[in-house]
Amino acid sequence: MIRVLVVDDDFMVAKVHSGYVARVEGFEVVGVAHTGADALAAVRTLRPDLVLLDIYLPDADGITVLRALRADPTTVDTDVIVISAARDVDTVRNAMRGGVLHYLIKPFSAAALRDQLLHFAALQAKLARLSAREVSNQEDVDEVFAARPRGSVVLPKGLSQQTADLVEQALRAHPDGLSATECAQTTNLSRPSARRYLEHFAEIGKSEVRLRYGAGRPERQYHWIG
Template identity: 75%
Template sequence: MIRVLVVDDDFMVAKVHSGYVERTPGFTVVGVAHSGADALRAVTDLRPDLVLLDIYLPDLDGIAVLRELRADPSTADTDVVVITAARDVETIRSAMRGGALHYLIKPFPYSALRDQLEHFGSLHEKLNRLSAQTGAGQQDVDAVFGARPRSASTLPKGLTEQTAKLVQKALREHPAGLSATECAQVTELSRPSARRYLEHFATNGQAEVRLRYGGTGRPERQYHWRS
């Protein structure tokens, strides 16, 4: 099992992300931290394989935590995926330079985190296999560095380019945003189909999700195309 530490200042968000991890075969949550100081202590005490790290923390921000982890020889090899609402380029650049494996922008569906966890699991397996060898060839190195999650331009299985363009056009023409139901009405798709394309765009960063609150019941996810 790959051991994961979840770091988020919001207790409910941490609980949701922990649930996502536990739903993914081969992964388990070994701890949850709600501040930068707690995260550093937890990494030292629990020795997780992977840290899901928020940026907005009440004491140290996530970038400072990442730098502390890299500066300490005992925690320098801890892998990190940043999970945050921070969208500014400087934060993204700092996370990349700090050695974060990936950067997920909140909110996101379970599938987005699952893809990253499965990617990490694949890398973990490849590196463990290489460690048993006397050396790595270029093909082995390419398998590690070339094993990336699918790009934003690659559609998941079951989605078509023609329909994706239809949904994209609907979002562009409705800058105020569309729910899955509204998108289905505009495009004449079924609601489940419209929602799959909308979630794909949200996962790869082409669309932004905002919660629209009504009078009663759960808030509705509203999708906005990023111009």
């Protein structure tokens, strides 16, 4: 079993996220923390394999907690996925520099978290297989360091994986679909930028387009199908 610590200042949100984790086979929640201090203490005591770390905590922000985990020899090996409503570039950049595996923007669906947990499990299995021998080729290294499992679609020039993940999470969180305008509002992107990613997902079969009819022209509505 992969042991998970959920860190969130909101008791109900922590409960919801714990429920998401519990539904994924091979994972168990070993603890919940609501402050930075409690999170650090829990990691040292419980030794989880993975921490789902919020940024907005009452006593210290999640980046400070992340840095403390990385500075402590007893916790440096603990993996971290950030789960937060924080969308500013500095926070995302600092999380990446702190070695987080992924950054999920709230609100996200159970499916979005499940995908990341399964990717984490696959990554751990790959590392376990490699630990018994030397890395045989560049492909082994690429698979370990990739943000996504092998088989991911290469994005067209001008599109970034980080923004694609953001748009994907927005679609997953809205099963009734989003228009380009709604997606832009949800992700804080410009409408043209949001539409480019939405159209890309439609072109590669990750989403489908349905027409929403109203008073004016029909509006394109995008639904995630994965």
